[in-house]
Amino acid sequence: MGRAILICFVVSLSLWIPNNGHHKYIHAEHNTWSSFTEQYRHLYHDEKYELANRMLNNRQKEMEQYISTLSNQHQEMFNKLIDPIISVQSQEQKVEVEKFLSFINAMGSDHPQKYARQELQTLRNQINQIDQIDQDRASFVNNWKALLPTLQLYFDQKELSVVTQSVAVFGNSEMLATQQDVVRRLDKLLEDETPVINYDAFIWTAVIIGCTILITLIYVGARKYVAEKKEKKTHDKLNS
Known part of the structure:
Protein backbone atom coordinates (compact mmCIF):
# COMPACT_ATOMS: atom_id res chain seq x y z
CA MET A 1 0.00 0.00 0.00
CA GLY A 21 7.79 28.72 -12.77
CA HIS A 22 10.93 26.56 -13.05
CA HIS A 23 10.29 26.23 -16.79
CA LYS A 24 11.46 29.82 -17.18
CA TYR A 25 15.00 28.58 -17.86
CA ILE A 26 13.87 26.77 -21.00
CA HIS A 27 14.30 28.81 -24.16
CA ALA A 28 10.95 29.61 -25.80
CA GLU A 29 10.94 29.78 -29.60
CA HIS A 30 7.49 28.77 -30.80
CA ASN A 31 4.59 31.23 -30.59
CA THR A 32 1.11 30.17 -31.69
CA TRP A 33 -0.26 33.66 -32.27
CA SER A 34 2.80 35.67 -33.36
CA SER A 35 1.68 35.96 -37.00
CA PHE A 36 -1.77 37.09 -35.87
CA THR A 37 -0.41 39.75 -33.53
CA GLU A 38 1.94 41.15 -36.19
CA GLN A 39 -0.82 41.41 -38.81
CA TYR A 40 -3.30 42.81 -36.31
CA ARG A 41 -0.81 45.45 -35.16
CA HIS A 42 -0.11 46.58 -38.73
CA LEU A 43 -3.81 46.83 -39.56
CA TYR A 44 -4.56 48.77 -36.41
CA HIS A 45 -1.69 51.20 -36.85
CA ASP A 46 -2.83 51.75 -40.46
CA GLU A 47 -6.27 52.56 -39.02
CA LYS A 48 -7.90 49.63 -40.84
CA TYR A 49 -10.07 48.95 -37.84
CA GLU A 50 -12.74 46.90 -39.63
CA LEU A 51 -10.19 44.41 -40.95
CA ALA A 52 -8.43 44.30 -37.58
CA ASN A 53 -11.73 43.62 -35.85
CA ARG A 54 -12.54 40.83 -38.30
CA MET A 55 -9.16 39.20 -37.64
CA LEU A 56 -9.73 39.37 -33.90
CA ASN A 57 -13.19 37.84 -34.19
CA ASN A 58 -11.76 34.96 -36.23
CA ARG A 59 -9.22 34.05 -33.54
CA GLN A 60 -11.07 35.15 -30.41
CA LYS A 61 -12.84 31.83 -29.77
CA GLU A 62 -9.57 29.93 -30.07
CA MET A 63 -7.90 32.32 -27.64
CA GLU A 64 -10.76 32.08 -25.16
CA GLN A 65 -10.65 28.27 -25.25
CA TYR A 66 -6.94 28.28 -24.43
CA ILE A 67 -7.17 30.98 -21.75
CA SER A 68 -9.99 29.02 -20.06
CA THR A 69 -7.45 26.26 -19.31
CA LEU A 70 -5.27 28.68 -17.34
CA SER A 71 -5.66 30.22 -13.89
CA ASN A 72 -8.43 32.64 -12.92
CA GLN A 73 -5.82 35.41 -12.87
CA HIS A 74 -4.97 34.77 -16.53
CA GLN A 75 -8.65 34.66 -17.49
CA GLU A 76 -9.39 37.92 -15.69
CA MET A 77 -6.44 39.60 -17.38
CA PHE A 78 -7.58 38.38 -20.82
CA ASN A 79 -11.07 39.83 -20.32
CA LYS A 80 -9.68 43.06 -18.90
CA LEU A 81 -7.42 43.57 -21.94
CA ILE A 82 -9.78 42.52 -24.73
CA ASP A 83 -12.84 44.51 -23.62
CA PRO A 84 -11.47 47.99 -24.45
CA ILE A 85 -10.36 47.08 -27.99
CA ILE A 86 -13.64 45.29 -28.77
CA SER A 87 -15.82 48.13 -27.54
CA VAL A 88 -13.78 50.96 -29.09
CA GLN A 89 -11.78 50.93 -32.32
CA SER A 90 -9.90 54.20 -32.56
CA GLN A 91 -6.50 55.88 -32.68
CA GLU A 92 -6.58 56.47 -28.92
CA GLN A 93 -6.70 52.75 -28.23
CA LYS A 94 -3.22 51.95 -29.56
CA VAL A 95 -1.75 51.47 -26.10
CA GLU A 96 -4.67 49.20 -25.13
CA VAL A 97 -4.09 47.17 -28.30
CA GLU A 98 -0.39 46.80 -27.50
CA LYS A 99 -1.24 45.61 -23.98
CA PHE A 100 -3.52 42.94 -25.40
CA LEU A 101 -1.06 41.84 -28.09
CA SER A 102 1.80 41.59 -25.58
CA PHE A 103 -0.37 39.36 -23.41
CA ILE A 104 -1.44 37.19 -26.37
CA ASN A 105 2.16 36.83 -27.55
CA ALA A 106 3.17 35.65 -24.09
CA MET A 107 0.28 33.20 -23.83
CA GLY A 108 1.02 31.87 -27.31
CA SER A 109 4.63 31.09 -26.47
CA ASP A 110 5.72 27.68 -25.20
CA HIS A 111 6.86 29.23 -21.93
CA PRO A 112 4.97 32.48 -21.12
CA GLN A 113 7.02 33.39 -18.04
CA LYS A 114 10.26 33.00 -19.98
CA TYR A 115 8.80 35.17 -22.76
CA ALA A 116 7.83 37.87 -20.24
CA ARG A 117 11.38 37.93 -18.86
CA GLN A 118 12.82 38.18 -22.38
CA GLU A 119 10.57 41.14 -23.19
CA LEU A 120 11.55 42.79 -19.93
CA GLN A 121 15.22 42.32 -20.85
CA THR A 122 14.50 43.90 -24.25
CA LEU A 123 13.08 46.95 -22.48
CA ARG A 124 16.15 47.05 -20.26
CA ASN A 125 18.35 47.10 -23.38
CA GLN A 126 16.17 49.74 -25.05
CA ILE A 127 16.55 52.29 -22.27
CA ASN A 128 20.34 52.12 -22.57
CA GLN A 129 20.05 53.32 -26.16
CA ILE A 130 17.76 56.25 -25.39
CA ASP A 131 19.08 59.76 -25.86
CA GLN A 132 17.34 62.54 -24.03
CA ILE A 133 14.73 62.99 -26.76
CA ASP A 134 11.05 63.28 -25.87
CA GLN A 135 9.95 60.84 -28.56
CA ASP A 136 12.36 58.14 -27.41
CA ARG A 137 11.23 58.51 -23.80
CA ALA A 138 7.57 58.42 -24.76
CA SER A 139 8.14 55.26 -26.80
CA PHE A 140 9.82 53.55 -23.86
CA VAL A 141 7.02 54.56 -21.47
CA ASN A 142 4.39 53.19 -23.86
CA ASN A 143 6.33 49.94 -24.26
CA TRP A 144 6.44 49.56 -20.48
CA LYS A 145 2.69 50.22 -20.21
CA ALA A 146 2.03 47.63 -22.93
CA LEU A 147 4.08 44.93 -21.21
CA LEU A 148 2.98 45.68 -17.64
CA PRO A 149 -0.26 43.61 -17.60
CA THR A 150 1.68 40.52 -18.71
CA LEU A 151 4.43 41.15 -16.17
CA GLN A 152 1.79 41.38 -13.42
CA LEU A 153 1.12 37.66 -13.91
CA TYR A 154 4.71 36.64 -13.17
CA PHE A 155 6.40 39.33 -11.06
CA ASP A 156 5.86 40.79 -7.62
CA GLN A 157 3.19 43.53 -7.70
CA LYS A 158 5.02 45.85 -5.29
CA GLU A 159 8.24 45.69 -7.29
CA LEU A 160 6.37 46.42 -10.52
CA SER A 161 4.64 49.37 -8.88
CA VAL A 162 8.00 50.84 -7.91
CA VAL A 163 9.30 50.47 -11.48
CA THR A 164 6.11 52.03 -12.87
CA GLN A 165 6.57 55.09 -10.68
CA SER A 166 10.19 55.39 -11.78
CA VAL A 167 9.19 55.06 -15.47
CA ALA A 168 6.54 57.79 -15.03
CA VAL A 169 9.14 60.18 -13.58
CA PHE A 170 11.55 59.34 -16.41
CA GLY A 171 8.85 60.04 -19.00
CA ASN A 172 8.42 63.58 -17.69
CA SER A 173 12.05 64.47 -17.07
CA GLU A 174 15.19 65.02 -19.14
CA MET A 175 17.49 64.40 -16.19
CA LEU A 176 19.97 61.55 -16.62
CA ALA A 177 19.39 60.52 -13.01
CA THR A 178 15.79 59.49 -13.78
CA GLN A 179 16.99 57.24 -16.62
CA GLN A 180 19.60 55.67 -14.36
CA ASP A 181 16.95 55.07 -11.70
CA VAL A 182 14.79 53.12 -14.18
CA VAL A 183 17.82 51.07 -15.24
CA ARG A 184 18.65 50.26 -11.63
CA ARG A 185 15.09 49.18 -10.83
CA LEU A 186 14.79 47.07 -13.97
CA ASP A 187 18.04 45.33 -13.11
CA LYS A 188 16.71 44.56 -9.63
CA LEU A 189 13.51 43.17 -11.15
CA LEU A 190 15.46 40.96 -13.54
CA GLU A 191 17.75 39.71 -10.77
CA ASP A 192 14.79 38.42 -8.78
CA GLU A 193 14.24 34.93 -10.19
CA THR A 194 11.92 33.72 -7.44
CA PRO A 195 9.05 32.03 -9.25
CA VAL A 196 5.54 33.35 -8.71
Whole structure:
Protein backbone atom coordinates (compact mmCIF):
# COMPACT_ATOMS: atom_id res chain seq x y z
CA MET A 1 0.00 0.00 0.00
CA GLY A 2 2.80 2.39 0.85
CA ARG A 3 4.39 1.95 -2.59
CA ALA A 4 1.05 2.54 -4.30
CA ILE A 5 0.54 5.80 -2.40
CA LEU A 6 4.10 6.91 -3.18
CA ILE A 7 3.64 6.23 -6.91
CA CYS A 8 0.33 8.15 -6.94
CA PHE A 9 1.96 11.05 -5.09
CA VAL A 10 4.88 11.26 -7.54
CA VAL A 11 2.57 11.14 -10.57
CA SER A 12 0.31 13.81 -9.11
CA LEU A 13 3.28 15.97 -8.15
CA SER A 14 4.45 15.93 -11.76
CA LEU A 15 1.24 17.80 -12.65
CA TRP A 16 2.33 20.64 -10.37
CA ILE A 17 5.93 21.04 -11.53
CA PRO A 18 5.27 22.62 -14.98
CA ASN A 19 3.18 25.37 -13.40
CA ASN A 20 5.48 26.58 -10.67
CA GLY A 21 7.79 28.72 -12.77
CA HIS A 22 10.93 26.56 -13.05
CA HIS A 23 10.29 26.23 -16.79
CA LYS A 24 11.46 29.82 -17.18
CA TYR A 25 15.00 28.58 -17.86
CA ILE A 26 13.87 26.77 -21.00
CA HIS A 27 14.30 28.81 -24.16
CA ALA A 28 10.95 29.61 -25.80
CA GLU A 29 10.94 29.78 -29.60
CA HIS A 30 7.49 28.77 -30.80
CA ASN A 31 4.59 31.23 -30.59
CA THR A 32 1.11 30.17 -31.69
CA TRP A 33 -0.26 33.66 -32.27
CA SER A 34 2.80 35.67 -33.36
CA SER A 35 1.68 35.96 -37.00
CA PHE A 36 -1.77 37.09 -35.87
CA THR A 37 -0.41 39.75 -33.53
CA GLU A 38 1.94 41.15 -36.19
CA GLN A 39 -0.82 41.41 -38.81
CA TYR A 40 -3.30 42.81 -36.31
CA ARG A 41 -0.81 45.45 -35.16
CA HIS A 42 -0.11 46.58 -38.73
CA LEU A 43 -3.81 46.83 -39.56
CA TYR A 44 -4.56 48.77 -36.41
CA HIS A 45 -1.69 51.20 -36.85
CA ASP A 46 -2.83 51.75 -40.46
CA GLU A 47 -6.27 52.56 -39.02
CA LYS A 48 -7.90 49.63 -40.84
CA TYR A 49 -10.07 48.95 -37.84
CA GLU A 50 -12.74 46.90 -39.63
CA LEU A 51 -10.19 44.41 -40.95
CA ALA A 52 -8.43 44.30 -37.58
CA ASN A 53 -11.73 43.62 -35.85
CA ARG A 54 -12.54 40.83 -38.30
CA MET A 55 -9.16 39.20 -37.64
CA LEU A 56 -9.73 39.37 -33.90
CA ASN A 57 -13.19 37.84 -34.19
CA ASN A 58 -11.76 34.96 -36.23
CA ARG A 59 -9.22 34.05 -33.54
CA GLN A 60 -11.07 35.15 -30.41
CA LYS A 61 -12.84 31.83 -29.77
CA GLU A 62 -9.57 29.93 -30.07
CA MET A 63 -7.90 32.32 -27.64
CA GLU A 64 -10.76 32.08 -25.16
CA GLN A 65 -10.65 28.27 -25.25
CA TYR A 66 -6.94 28.28 -24.43
CA ILE A 67 -7.17 30.98 -21.75
CA SER A 68 -9.99 29.02 -20.06
CA THR A 69 -7.45 26.26 -19.31
CA LEU A 70 -5.27 28.68 -17.34
CA SER A 71 -5.66 30.22 -13.89
CA ASN A 72 -8.43 32.64 -12.92
CA GLN A 73 -5.82 35.41 -12.87
CA HIS A 74 -4.97 34.77 -16.53
CA GLN A 75 -8.65 34.66 -17.49
CA GLU A 76 -9.39 37.92 -15.69
CA MET A 77 -6.44 39.60 -17.38
CA PHE A 78 -7.58 38.38 -20.82
CA ASN A 79 -11.07 39.83 -20.32
CA LYS A 80 -9.68 43.06 -18.90
CA LEU A 81 -7.42 43.57 -21.94
CA ILE A 82 -9.78 42.52 -24.73
CA ASP A 83 -12.84 44.51 -23.62
CA PRO A 84 -11.47 47.99 -24.45
CA ILE A 85 -10.36 47.08 -27.99
CA ILE A 86 -13.64 45.29 -28.77
CA SER A 87 -15.82 48.13 -27.54
CA VAL A 88 -13.78 50.96 -29.09
CA GLN A 89 -11.78 50.93 -32.32
CA SER A 90 -9.90 54.20 -32.56
CA GLN A 91 -6.50 55.88 -32.68
CA GLU A 92 -6.58 56.47 -28.92
CA GLN A 93 -6.70 52.75 -28.23
CA LYS A 94 -3.22 51.95 -29.56
CA VAL A 95 -1.75 51.47 -26.10
CA GLU A 96 -4.67 49.20 -25.13
CA VAL A 97 -4.09 47.17 -28.30
CA GLU A 98 -0.39 46.80 -27.50
CA LYS A 99 -1.24 45.61 -23.98
CA PHE A 100 -3.52 42.94 -25.40
CA LEU A 101 -1.06 41.84 -28.09
CA SER A 102 1.80 41.59 -25.58
CA PHE A 103 -0.37 39.36 -23.41
CA ILE A 104 -1.44 37.19 -26.37
CA ASN A 105 2.16 36.83 -27.55
CA ALA A 106 3.17 35.65 -24.09
CA MET A 107 0.28 33.20 -23.83
CA GLY A 108 1.02 31.87 -27.31
CA SER A 109 4.63 31.09 -26.47
CA ASP A 110 5.72 27.68 -25.20
CA HIS A 111 6.86 29.23 -21.93
CA PRO A 112 4.97 32.48 -21.12
CA GLN A 113 7.02 33.39 -18.04
CA LYS A 114 10.26 33.00 -19.98
CA TYR A 115 8.80 35.17 -22.76
CA ALA A 116 7.83 37.87 -20.24
CA ARG A 117 11.38 37.93 -18.86
CA GLN A 118 12.82 38.18 -22.38
CA GLU A 119 10.57 41.14 -23.19
CA LEU A 120 11.55 42.79 -19.93
CA GLN A 121 15.22 42.32 -20.85
CA THR A 122 14.50 43.90 -24.25
CA LEU A 123 13.08 46.95 -22.48
CA ARG A 124 16.15 47.05 -20.26
CA ASN A 125 18.35 47.10 -23.38
CA GLN A 126 16.17 49.74 -25.05
CA ILE A 127 16.55 52.29 -22.27
CA ASN A 128 20.34 52.12 -22.57
CA GLN A 129 20.05 53.32 -26.16
CA ILE A 130 17.76 56.25 -25.39
CA ASP A 131 19.08 59.76 -25.86
CA GLN A 132 17.34 62.54 -24.03
CA ILE A 133 14.73 62.99 -26.76
CA ASP A 134 11.05 63.28 -25.87
CA GLN A 135 9.95 60.84 -28.56
CA ASP A 136 12.36 58.14 -27.41
CA ARG A 137 11.23 58.51 -23.80
CA ALA A 138 7.57 58.42 -24.76
CA SER A 139 8.14 55.26 -26.80
CA PHE A 140 9.82 53.55 -23.86
CA VAL A 141 7.02 54.56 -21.47
CA ASN A 142 4.39 53.19 -23.86
CA ASN A 143 6.33 49.94 -24.26
CA TRP A 144 6.44 49.56 -20.48
CA LYS A 145 2.69 50.22 -20.21
CA ALA A 146 2.03 47.63 -22.93
CA LEU A 147 4.08 44.93 -21.21
CA LEU A 148 2.98 45.68 -17.64
CA PRO A 149 -0.26 43.61 -17.60
CA THR A 150 1.68 40.52 -18.71
CA LEU A 151 4.43 41.15 -16.17
CA GLN A 152 1.79 41.38 -13.42
CA LEU A 153 1.12 37.66 -13.91
CA TYR A 154 4.71 36.64 -13.17
CA PHE A 155 6.40 39.33 -11.06
CA ASP A 156 5.86 40.79 -7.62
CA GLN A 157 3.19 43.53 -7.70
CA LYS A 158 5.02 45.85 -5.29
CA GLU A 159 8.24 45.69 -7.29
CA LEU A 160 6.37 46.42 -10.52
CA SER A 161 4.64 49.37 -8.88
CA VAL A 162 8.00 50.84 -7.91
CA VAL A 163 9.30 50.47 -11.48
CA THR A 164 6.11 52.03 -12.87
CA GLN A 165 6.57 55.09 -10.68
CA SER A 166 10.19 55.39 -11.78
CA VAL A 167 9.19 55.06 -15.47
CA ALA A 168 6.54 57.79 -15.03
CA VAL A 169 9.14 60.18 -13.58
CA PHE A 170 11.55 59.34 -16.41
CA GLY A 171 8.85 60.04 -19.00
CA ASN A 172 8.42 63.58 -17.69
CA SER A 173 12.05 64.47 -17.07
CA GLU A 174 15.19 65.02 -19.14
CA MET A 175 17.49 64.40 -16.19
CA LEU A 176 19.97 61.55 -16.62
CA ALA A 177 19.39 60.52 -13.01
CA THR A 178 15.79 59.49 -13.78
CA GLN A 179 16.99 57.24 -16.62
CA GLN A 180 19.60 55.67 -14.36
CA ASP A 181 16.95 55.07 -11.70
CA VAL A 182 14.79 53.12 -14.18
CA VAL A 183 17.82 51.07 -15.24
CA ARG A 184 18.65 50.26 -11.63
CA ARG A 185 15.09 49.18 -10.83
CA LEU A 186 14.79 47.07 -13.97
CA ASP A 187 18.04 45.33 -13.11
CA LYS A 188 16.71 44.56 -9.63
CA LEU A 189 13.51 43.17 -11.15
CA LEU A 190 15.46 40.96 -13.54
CA GLU A 191 17.75 39.71 -10.77
CA ASP A 192 14.79 38.42 -8.78
CA GLU A 193 14.24 34.93 -10.19
CA THR A 194 11.92 33.72 -7.44
CA PRO A 195 9.05 32.03 -9.25
CA VAL A 196 5.54 33.35 -8.71
CA ILE A 197 3.51 30.38 -7.46
CA ASN A 198 0.32 29.64 -9.33
CA TYR A 199 -1.99 29.02 -6.37
CA ASP A 200 -4.81 27.73 -8.57
CA ALA A 201 -2.50 24.99 -9.81
CA PHE A 202 -1.37 24.33 -6.23
CA ILE A 203 -4.95 23.88 -5.02
CA TRP A 204 -5.83 21.57 -7.89
CA THR A 205 -2.68 19.53 -7.27
CA ALA A 206 -3.51 19.21 -3.57
CA VAL A 207 -7.04 18.05 -4.46
CA ILE A 208 -5.70 15.51 -6.98
CA ILE A 209 -3.14 14.14 -4.51
CA GLY A 210 -5.72 13.95 -1.72
CA CYS A 211 -8.28 12.18 -3.93
CA THR A 212 -5.63 9.80 -5.26
CA ILE A 213 -4.55 8.81 -1.75
CA LEU A 214 -8.16 8.42 -0.63
CA ILE A 215 -9.06 6.22 -3.62
CA THR A 216 -5.92 4.12 -3.04
CA LEU A 217 -6.80 3.60 0.64
CA ILE A 218 -10.40 2.65 -0.21
CA TYR A 219 -9.20 0.22 -2.89
CA VAL A 220 -6.64 -1.44 -0.60
CA GLY A 221 -9.17 -1.59 2.24
CA ALA A 222 -11.77 -3.19 -0.02
CA ARG A 223 -9.27 -5.77 -1.26
CA LYS A 224 -8.28 -6.58 2.32
CA TYR A 225 -11.94 -6.92 3.38
CA VAL A 226 -12.71 -9.31 0.49
CA ALA A 227 -9.60 -11.39 1.25
CA GLU A 228 -10.48 -11.63 4.95
CA LYS A 229 -14.07 -12.60 4.10
CA LYS A 230 -12.88 -15.38 1.78
CA GLU A 231 -10.42 -16.58 4.39
CA LYS A 232 -13.13 -16.69 7.05
CA LYS A 233 -15.49 -18.58 4.74
CA THR A 234 -12.75 -21.12 3.97
CA HIS A 235 -11.97 -21.46 7.67
CA ASP A 236 -15.67 -22.03 8.51
CA LYS A 237 -15.93 -24.77 5.86
CA LEU A 238 -12.88 -26.57 7.24
CA ASN A 239 -14.32 -26.48 10.76
CA SER A 240 -17.79 -27.67 9.74
